[in-house]
Amino acid sequence: MSSNFVINARNLTLSYGDKEIIRDASFSVKKGEFVFITGPSGSGKSTLLKSLYGQIEPTEGSLIVGGLEMGGISNGKLQELRTHLGIIFQDYKLINEWTVKKNVVLPLMIAGYSIDVQETQAERLLKHVRLSEHKERYPLELSGGEQQRVGVARALAKNPFLILADEPTGNLDEYSSNVIWDLMENACEQLKTTVLVVTHKIPSIFSNPYRHFIIESKGVYEVR
Amino acid sequence: MKFVKYHLTFILPMMAILLGIEFFLVFDRATDSYRTQLQEGYSMFVVAKKPLELKDFKRLNSHISQSEEVDKEALAIQISKGVNQTNSKEILKALPYFYNVKLDSYMSSSELRSIKEDLEESDTIRRVETFGSSYTDSYKLFNFIQFTLKVFLGFMGLISFFLIIKQMEIWKYLHRERMQVMEIFGASLMLRSGVLFKTAVIDAIIATFVTSGVFLALKYYWAQESRIDILIQKQNLLFQSTDFLILLGISLFIVIISVYFVVFSNKD
Incomplete structure (x- = not known):
């Protein structure tokens, strides 16, 4: 990744079939920035986020993530890119048949790290999200807030250069939401990880500097 | 469950x-x-004018692996019961040579026919019986x-x-x-x-x-x-x-x- 930009979109258009969701959007995100993308329901926030981890390919224009052009990206390169991303979902997307510990080390398993490294990282991450005592439990035995903390720990497991979060606190109460925002702010501040969050509303407790894009009428505009 | x-x-x-x-x-x-x-228990029956050895049979068809001459004298004794000794010798002299011939592998009916044809092409061989039907x-x-x-x-x-x-x-x-x-x-x-x-x-x-x-x-x-x-x-x-x-x-x-x-x- 030679460029200073972690994300660079130029005249980006995203569509589902014939239906355009995002049209002619241009924006860029630098290393270590914390970015919020907001917009009304159905405006295309999640679609934009999906395009950043290669779930949807650009219809037109250019989208570069971590130095890789996402249009026509090969399976191999996409898999490689995804191993360097941390992704957090509103519905957590944890594997319910696996223990908390195993869920957390999933990115390390995929990258082929040894069991010893996985164990050490799991201990460290679970301590960081204050879930050490739950490591042998299963996701469905935890509360929503605890499950999302597992999701954050999983996203941080491989020290990603970019964390993408889709409504990470959408299903959580205020206390749990604040814990999640705190964890993400810390990742950005201490690890210099770029964080891009798609959300309805920017949390009031947020104290660090951040950038804010809004999606409106298929366009992406910077408002802060 | x-x-x-x-x-x-x-x-x-x-x-x-x-x-x-x-x-x-x-x-x-x-x-x-x-x-x-089947192959081990099978043999063709060959009637020849002159005595033949295995190499003669092999020359006619390479699938022939064994040949065994049938005891002619025993046959002559059976035929010449009640006939005097001189005539008995004449009968023995007049009798052709009989052979049981074995093959190296199992053969289909058409292959058996082909072997029979090869053998019958020889002037020395008078008759070949393959017993093909019961065999196959x-x-x-x-x-x-x-x-x-x-x-x-x-x-x-x-x-x-x-x-x-x-x-x-x-x-x-x-x-x-x-x-x-x-x-x-x-x-x-x-x-x-x-x-x-x-x-x-x-x-x-x-x-x-x-x-x-x-x-x-x-x-x-x-x-x-x-x-x-x-x-x-x-x-x-x-x-x-x-x-x-x-x-x-x-x-x-x-x-x-x-x-x-x-x-x-x-x-x-």
Whole structure:
């Protein structure tokens, strides 16, 4: 990744079939920035986020993530890119048949790290999200807030250069939401990880500097 | 119950394929053994004007492996009963030479005809009797049964294979969320399908052991108690140690093919 930009979109258009969701959007995100993308329901926030981890390919224009052009990206390169991303979902997307510990080390398993490294990282991450005592439990035995903390720990497991979060606190109460925002702010501040969050509303407790894009009428505009 | 059903729906069709393959192996060995028996017990009858040696026969047809002259004097004695000794000698002199000729392998009717033609081309040979009809009739019946068995087993194998594919698709559906999450975090197709492979390999090994067990029981218990002579005599044909490896190899091959089929046919 030679460029200073972690994300660079130029005249980006995203569509589902014939239906355009995002049209002619241009924006860029630098290393270590914390970015919020907001917009009304159905405006295309999640679609934009999906395009950043290669779930949807650009219809037109250019989208570069971590130095890789996402249009026509090969399976191999996409898999490689995804191993360097941390992704957090509103519905957590944890594997319910696996223990908390195993869920957390999933990115390390995929990258082929040894069991010893996985164990050490799991201990460290679970301590960081204050879930050490739950490591042998299963996701469905935890509360929503605890499950999302597992999701954050999983996203941080491989020290990603970019964390993408889709409504990470959408299903959580205020206390749990604040814990999640705190964890993400810390990742950005201490690890210099770029964080891009798609959300309805920017949390009031947020104290660090951040950038804010809004999606409106298929366009992406910077408002802060 | 759910767990048992989850595995049985894979193990049973796999067992159907393996049982079919093992039946085929057993029947194939039985046919081979019968063919060897036929070949060993078979000989052509040749009438010649002059004495012939094996090399003379081999020159006429390379499939001839043995020749044995029939004792002419014993034959002359039978014919010349009540005839004086001088005439008896004349009879012996006038008699041609008789040979039983054996072949190096099992021959079809047309091959037997061709050997007969080769021998009859020689001026020395007067007559050749192949006894082809009685020789091939039973073997043809065996071959026919083997063919129908092959068709039936092929059909059964195909249906079982589709059942296995169907079951894998169900497994894929059951594990779709796990596979999707792994995909999002960059797992390769092989890694994502690991859960299908693992389950299928374990079930394939179970199916191989159970199938082998069924045939071992047939070999050591049922064959003995059946009091069917041919089964008791040919007991070793029922299940051989190499069969286990063949069945295991085939079951693992089916697992690989079906997982690839399911995973690659509908990537989503």
